[in-house]
Amino acid sequence: MNYITDITQTIGGTKLLRLDKLKEAWGYDGHIYAKLEHMSPGFSKKDRIALGMIEEAEKRGALKPGMAVIEATSGNTGIGLAIVCAAKGYRFICVMSKGNSQERVKMIEALGGEIRLIDQEPGAKKGLVSGADLALVMEAAKAAVEETGGFYVEQFENPDNSLAQEKMGEEIWEQSGGTITAFADFVGTGGTFAGVSKSLKSHNPDIKCYVVEPEGSAVYSGKEPTGTGHRIQGGGYGVEQSLVKKDFIDGTVTVSDDEAVKAVGDLARYAGVFAGFSSGANVRAAAKLLDGPEKGGNIAVAINDCGLKYMSTGLFE
Ligand SMILES: Cc1ncc(COP(=O)(O)O)c(C=O)c1O
Structure with missing residues:
Protein backbone atom coordinates (compact mmCIF):
# COMPACT_ATOMS: atom_id res chain seq x y z
CA MET A 1 0.00 0.00 0.00
CA ASN A 2 1.18 3.48 -0.79
CA TYR A 3 -1.28 6.11 0.37
CA ILE A 4 -1.54 8.95 2.86
CA THR A 5 -4.41 9.68 5.22
CA ASP A 6 -4.07 13.45 5.62
CA ILE A 7 -3.47 16.12 2.95
CA THR A 8 -0.95 17.88 5.23
CA GLN A 9 1.41 14.98 4.57
CA THR A 10 1.90 16.42 1.06
CA ILE A 11 3.35 19.69 2.41
CA GLY A 12 7.11 20.15 1.95
CA GLY A 13 9.52 18.00 0.00
CA THR A 14 9.03 19.94 -3.27
CA LYS A 15 11.40 19.41 -6.20
CA LEU A 16 14.35 21.69 -6.95
CA LEU A 17 14.51 22.62 -10.65
CA ARG A 18 17.69 23.98 -12.27
CA LEU A 19 16.41 26.51 -14.80
CA ASP A 20 18.54 25.42 -17.77
CA LYS A 21 16.02 26.53 -20.41
CA LEU A 22 15.74 29.99 -18.87
CA LYS A 23 19.54 30.24 -18.80
CA GLU A 24 19.61 29.52 -22.56
CA ALA A 25 17.05 32.27 -23.14
CA TRP A 26 18.47 34.89 -20.77
CA GLY A 27 22.18 34.04 -20.96
CA TYR A 28 23.25 34.70 -17.36
CA ASP A 29 26.51 33.27 -16.04
CA GLY A 30 25.79 30.52 -13.48
CA HIS A 31 22.67 28.65 -12.45
CA ILE A 32 19.33 29.42 -10.85
CA TYR A 33 17.82 26.61 -8.76
CA ALA A 34 14.09 27.02 -8.32
CA LYS A 35 12.29 25.38 -5.39
CA LEU A 36 8.90 24.44 -6.82
CA GLU A 37 6.72 25.53 -3.92
CA HIS A 38 3.79 26.27 -6.24
CA MET A 39 3.25 22.49 -6.37
CA SER A 40 2.15 22.29 -2.73
CA PRO A 41 -1.56 21.45 -1.97
CA GLY A 42 -2.42 25.16 -1.54
CA PHE A 43 -0.15 26.07 -4.45
CA SER A 44 2.26 28.13 -2.35
CA LYS A 45 5.22 27.95 0.02
CA VAL A 153 -1.51 32.94 14.30
CA GLU A 154 0.36 36.23 13.67
CA GLN A 155 2.69 35.11 10.91
CA PHE A 156 4.55 38.46 10.95
CA GLU A 157 5.70 37.95 14.55
CA ASN A 158 5.52 34.18 14.96
CA PRO A 159 8.97 32.52 15.11
CA ASP A 160 7.35 29.23 14.03
CA ASN A 161 6.97 30.88 10.60
CA SER A 162 10.71 31.04 9.97
CA LEU A 163 11.24 27.77 11.83
CA ALA A 164 9.00 26.03 9.26
CA GLN A 165 10.94 27.62 6.39
CA GLU A 166 14.24 26.35 7.76
CA LYS A 167 13.09 22.99 6.40
CA MET A 168 12.94 24.51 2.93
CA GLY A 169 16.55 25.58 3.39
CA GLU A 170 17.54 22.08 4.49
CA GLU A 171 15.87 20.59 1.43
CA ILE A 172 17.60 23.09 -0.91
CA TRP A 173 20.97 22.30 0.64
CA GLU A 174 20.47 18.57 0.29
CA GLN A 175 18.88 18.61 -3.18
CA SER A 176 21.63 20.84 -4.58
CA GLY A 177 24.30 18.57 -3.15
CA GLY A 178 25.59 21.47 -1.07
CA THR A 179 26.50 23.52 -4.18
CA ILE A 180 24.37 26.62 -3.52
CA THR A 181 26.42 29.83 -3.31
CA ALA A 182 23.62 32.38 -2.84
CA PHE A 183 19.93 32.76 -2.02
CA ALA A 184 17.62 35.58 -3.10
CA ASP A 185 14.16 36.14 -1.65
CA PHE A 186 11.30 38.62 -1.98
CA VAL A 187 10.37 39.52 1.59
CA GLY A 188 6.82 39.61 2.94
CA THR A 189 6.83 38.50 6.56
CA GLY A 190 10.49 37.60 6.04
CA GLY A 191 9.85 34.07 7.32
CA THR A 192 11.29 32.45 4.22
CA PHE A 193 14.30 34.76 4.06
CA ALA A 194 15.03 34.22 7.76
CA GLY A 195 14.47 30.46 7.80
CA VAL A 196 16.21 29.54 4.57
CA SER A 197 19.14 31.92 5.21
CA LYS A 198 19.63 30.49 8.70
CA SER A 199 19.64 26.95 7.39
CA LEU A 200 21.94 27.60 4.40
CA LYS A 201 24.41 29.67 6.43
CA SER A 202 24.53 26.95 9.09
CA HIS A 203 25.88 24.62 6.39
CA ASN A 204 28.16 27.21 4.78
CA PRO A 205 28.53 30.70 6.28
CA ASP A 206 29.91 31.97 2.94
CA ILE A 207 26.52 31.59 1.24
CA LYS A 208 25.29 35.08 0.36
CA CYS A 209 21.66 35.94 1.16
CA TYR A 210 19.92 38.77 -0.69
CA VAL A 211 16.64 40.51 0.09
CA VAL A 212 14.59 41.12 -3.07
CA GLU A 213 12.50 44.30 -3.05
CA PRO A 214 10.10 46.10 -5.36
CA GLU A 215 11.26 49.39 -6.87
CA GLY A 216 9.65 52.18 -4.87
CA SER A 217 9.39 50.04 -1.73
CA ALA A 218 13.02 49.17 -1.07
CA VAL A 219 13.49 49.78 2.67
CA TYR A 220 16.24 47.19 3.08
CA SER A 221 18.14 49.06 0.35
CA GLY A 222 17.92 52.11 2.62
CA LYS A 223 15.40 53.99 0.48
CA GLU A 224 12.29 55.81 1.62
CA PRO A 225 9.20 54.12 0.15
CA THR A 226 7.76 56.31 -2.61
CA GLY A 227 4.20 55.36 -1.66
CA THR A 228 3.28 54.69 -5.28
CA GLY A 229 2.67 50.98 -4.61
CA HIS A 230 3.69 47.97 -6.71
CA ARG A 231 2.12 44.88 -8.27
CA ILE A 232 4.24 42.20 -6.59
CA GLN A 233 1.69 40.70 -4.18
CA GLY A 234 2.80 38.97 -0.97
CA GLY A 235 5.47 41.38 0.21
CA GLY A 236 7.39 44.60 -0.34
CA TYR A 237 5.35 46.33 2.36
CA GLY A 238 7.83 49.16 2.83
CA VAL A 239 8.59 48.34 6.48
CA GLU A 240 11.32 46.21 8.02
CA GLN A 241 10.12 42.89 9.39
CA SER A 242 10.88 41.62 12.90
CA LEU A 243 11.61 38.06 11.70
CA VAL A 244 14.43 39.23 9.42
CA LYS A 245 17.81 39.22 11.15
CA LYS A 246 20.00 42.00 9.77
CA ASP A 247 23.18 39.87 10.09
CA PHE A 248 21.82 37.46 7.48
CA ILE A 249 21.42 40.17 4.84
CA ASP A 250 24.46 40.26 2.55
CA GLY A 251 22.82 42.55 0.00
CA THR A 252 19.62 43.68 -1.67
CA VAL A 253 18.26 43.59 -5.22
CA THR A 254 15.41 45.72 -6.53
CA VAL A 255 13.04 44.52 -9.24
CA SER A 256 10.44 46.56 -11.09
CA ASP A 257 6.86 45.41 -11.72
CA ASP A 258 7.65 45.05 -15.44
CA GLU A 259 10.75 42.95 -14.76
CA ALA A 260 8.79 40.65 -12.45
CA VAL A 261 5.94 40.30 -14.97
CA LYS A 262 8.34 39.55 -17.85
CA ALA A 263 10.12 36.95 -15.71
CA VAL A 264 6.79 35.26 -14.90
CA GLY A 265 6.04 35.02 -18.63
CA ASP A 266 9.50 33.66 -19.45
CA LEU A 267 9.39 31.15 -16.60
CA ALA A 268 6.13 29.80 -18.05
CA ARG A 269 7.26 29.85 -21.69
CA TYR A 270 10.80 28.52 -21.33
CA ALA A 271 10.62 26.37 -18.20
CA GLY A 272 6.94 25.34 -17.94
CA VAL A 273 6.81 26.87 -14.48
CA PHE A 274 3.46 28.68 -14.02
CA ALA A 275 4.11 31.12 -11.18
CA GLY A 276 2.96 34.40 -9.64
CA PHE A 277 4.49 37.90 -9.46
CA SER A 278 6.87 37.37 -6.54
CA SER A 279 8.38 34.22 -8.08
CA GLY A 280 9.15 36.29 -11.18
CA ALA A 281 10.75 38.91 -8.94
CA ASN A 282 12.94 36.25 -7.29
CA VAL A 283 14.08 34.77 -10.59
CA ARG A 284 14.77 38.18 -12.15
CA ALA A 285 16.74 39.19 -9.04
CA ALA A 286 18.80 35.97 -9.22
CA ALA A 287 19.62 36.64 -12.89
CA LYS A 288 20.71 40.20 -12.01
CA LEU A 289 23.02 38.80 -9.33
CA LEU A 290 24.50 36.28 -11.80
CA ASP A 291 25.13 39.16 -14.21
CA GLY A 292 26.78 41.05 -11.33
CA PRO A 293 28.31 40.17 -7.94
CA GLU A 294 27.37 36.47 -8.02
CA LYS A 295 28.71 35.78 -11.55
CA GLY A 296 29.21 32.04 -12.09
CA GLY A 297 27.37 31.11 -8.89
CA ASN A 298 24.48 28.81 -8.01
CA ILE A 299 21.55 30.85 -6.72
CA ALA A 300 18.52 29.31 -5.02
CA VAL A 301 15.09 30.96 -5.17
CA ALA A 302 11.59 29.90 -4.23
CA ILE A 303 8.77 29.67 -6.75
CA ASN A 304 6.44 31.11 -4.16
CA ASP A 305 3.04 30.41 -5.63
CA CYS A 306 1.06 29.50 -8.72
CA GLY A 307 0.04 31.74 -11.62
CA LEU A 308 -3.56 30.53 -11.44
CA LYS A 309 -3.98 32.78 -8.39
CA TYR A 310 -3.48 35.87 -10.56
CA MET A 311 -5.72 35.26 -13.56
CA SER A 312 -7.81 38.33 -12.65
CA THR A 313 -4.83 40.67 -12.16
CA GLY A 314 -3.70 41.08 -15.76
CA LEU A 315 -0.42 39.24 -15.06
CA PHE A 316 -0.81 37.12 -18.18
CA GLU A 317 -2.11 39.79 -20.57
C1 LIG B 1 3.18 35.04 -3.23
C2 LIG B 1 4.06 35.36 -2.07
N1 LIG B 1 5.32 35.71 -2.31
C3 LIG B 1 6.15 36.04 -1.30
C4 LIG B 1 5.74 36.04 0.00
C5 LIG B 1 6.71 36.43 1.08
O1 LIG B 1 7.12 35.34 1.85
P1 LIG B 1 7.53 35.54 3.37
O2 LIG B 1 6.32 35.93 4.11
O3 LIG B 1 8.09 34.24 3.79
O4 LIG B 1 8.55 36.64 3.38
C6 LIG B 1 4.42 35.69 0.30
C7 LIG B 1 3.94 35.74 1.67
O5 LIG B 1 2.78 35.78 1.93
C8 LIG B 1 3.57 35.33 -0.76
O6 LIG B 1 2.30 34.99 -0.54
Missing part, protein backbone atom coordinates in the same frame (compact mmCIF):
# COMPACT_ATOMS: atom_id res chain seq x y z
CA LYS A 46 2.98 29.28 2.79
CA ASP A 47 1.44 25.81 3.30
CA ARG A 48 4.67 24.99 5.10
CA ILE A 49 4.26 27.74 7.68
CA ALA A 50 0.53 27.09 8.06
CA LEU A 51 1.27 23.52 9.13
CA GLY A 52 4.31 24.51 11.18
CA MET A 53 2.60 27.32 13.12
CA ILE A 54 -0.50 25.21 13.86
CA GLU A 55 1.42 22.14 14.99
CA GLU A 56 3.83 24.14 17.17
CA ALA A 57 0.83 25.91 18.79
CA GLU A 58 -0.82 22.54 19.43
CA LYS A 59 2.38 21.31 21.07
CA ARG A 60 2.57 24.40 23.31
CA GLY A 61 -1.12 24.09 24.23
CA ALA A 62 -1.89 27.54 22.75
CA LEU A 63 -4.29 25.87 20.31
CA LYS A 64 -6.76 23.31 21.59
CA PRO A 65 -9.58 21.34 19.92
CA GLY A 66 -12.70 23.48 19.44
CA MET A 67 -10.81 26.78 19.28
CA ALA A 68 -10.98 29.06 16.22
CA VAL A 69 -7.84 29.90 14.27
CA ILE A 70 -7.55 33.55 13.17
CA GLU A 71 -5.10 35.17 10.81
CA ALA A 72 -4.52 38.42 8.93
CA THR A 73 -3.16 37.40 5.55
CA SER A 74 -2.85 38.51 1.96
CA GLY A 75 -4.11 35.12 1.01
CA ASN A 76 -1.49 32.42 0.62
CA THR A 77 -1.08 31.83 4.34
CA GLY A 78 -4.87 31.90 4.51
CA ILE A 79 -5.11 29.16 1.91
CA GLY A 80 -2.51 27.10 3.75
CA LEU A 81 -4.31 27.59 7.06
CA ALA A 82 -7.68 26.77 5.48
CA ILE A 83 -6.23 23.47 4.25
CA VAL A 84 -4.59 22.62 7.58
CA CYS A 85 -7.71 23.65 9.55
CA ALA A 86 -9.95 21.59 7.23
CA ALA A 87 -7.70 18.57 7.71
CA LYS A 88 -7.53 19.03 11.49
CA GLY A 89 -11.11 20.19 12.10
CA TYR A 90 -10.60 23.80 13.30
CA ARG A 91 -12.83 26.79 12.49
CA PHE A 92 -10.74 29.28 10.48
CA ILE A 93 -11.36 33.05 10.22
CA CYS A 94 -9.26 34.84 7.62
CA VAL A 95 -9.01 38.64 7.63
CA MET A 96 -7.71 40.20 4.44
CA SER A 97 -7.51 43.41 2.44
CA LYS A 98 -9.90 44.07 -0.43
CA GLY A 99 -6.78 44.90 -2.47
CA ASN A 100 -5.81 41.25 -2.88
CA SER A 101 -6.86 39.02 -5.74
CA GLN A 102 -10.29 37.38 -5.77
CA GLU A 103 -8.97 33.90 -6.58
CA ARG A 104 -7.54 33.56 -3.08
CA VAL A 105 -10.79 34.64 -1.39
CA LYS A 106 -12.79 32.08 -3.35
CA MET A 107 -10.30 29.33 -2.62
CA ILE A 108 -10.30 29.95 1.15
CA GLU A 109 -14.10 29.96 1.18
CA ALA A 110 -14.20 26.71 -0.79
CA LEU A 111 -11.92 25.17 1.83
CA GLY A 112 -14.39 26.11 4.57
CA GLY A 113 -12.63 29.26 5.81
CA GLU A 114 -14.60 32.39 6.83
CA ILE A 115 -13.42 35.54 5.09
CA ARG A 116 -13.55 39.05 6.55
CA LEU A 117 -12.65 41.55 3.82
CA ILE A 118 -11.30 44.89 4.99
CA ASP A 119 -11.54 48.13 3.00
CA GLN A 120 -8.28 49.68 1.83
CA GLU A 121 -7.24 53.19 2.86
CA PRO A 122 -9.25 55.89 1.10
CA GLY A 123 -7.75 56.47 -2.36
CA ALA A 124 -5.72 53.20 -2.43
CA LYS A 125 -5.63 51.20 -5.65
CA LYS A 126 -6.96 47.64 -5.94
CA GLY A 127 -4.09 45.18 -6.34
CA LEU A 128 -1.70 47.56 -4.55
CA VAL A 129 -1.73 46.68 -0.84
CA SER A 130 0.25 49.16 1.28
CA GLY A 131 1.60 49.05 4.85
CA ALA A 132 -1.32 51.23 5.91
CA ASP A 133 -3.79 48.77 4.37
CA LEU A 134 -2.05 45.98 6.22
CA ALA A 135 -2.37 47.83 9.55
CA LEU A 136 -6.15 48.03 9.02
CA VAL A 137 -6.24 44.27 8.43
CA MET A 138 -4.27 43.57 11.64
CA GLU A 139 -6.68 45.68 13.67
CA ALA A 140 -9.65 43.71 12.36
CA ALA A 141 -7.88 40.41 13.09
CA LYS A 142 -7.32 41.42 16.72
CA ALA A 143 -11.01 42.24 17.02
CA ALA A 144 -11.87 38.73 15.73
CA VAL A 145 -9.54 37.18 18.32
CA GLU A 146 -11.27 39.09 21.13
CA GLU A 147 -14.68 38.14 19.80
CA THR A 148 -13.98 34.39 19.57
CA GLY A 149 -11.19 33.75 22.09
CA GLY A 150 -9.40 32.00 19.23
CA PHE A 151 -5.74 31.39 18.48
CA TYR A 152 -4.15 34.34 16.61
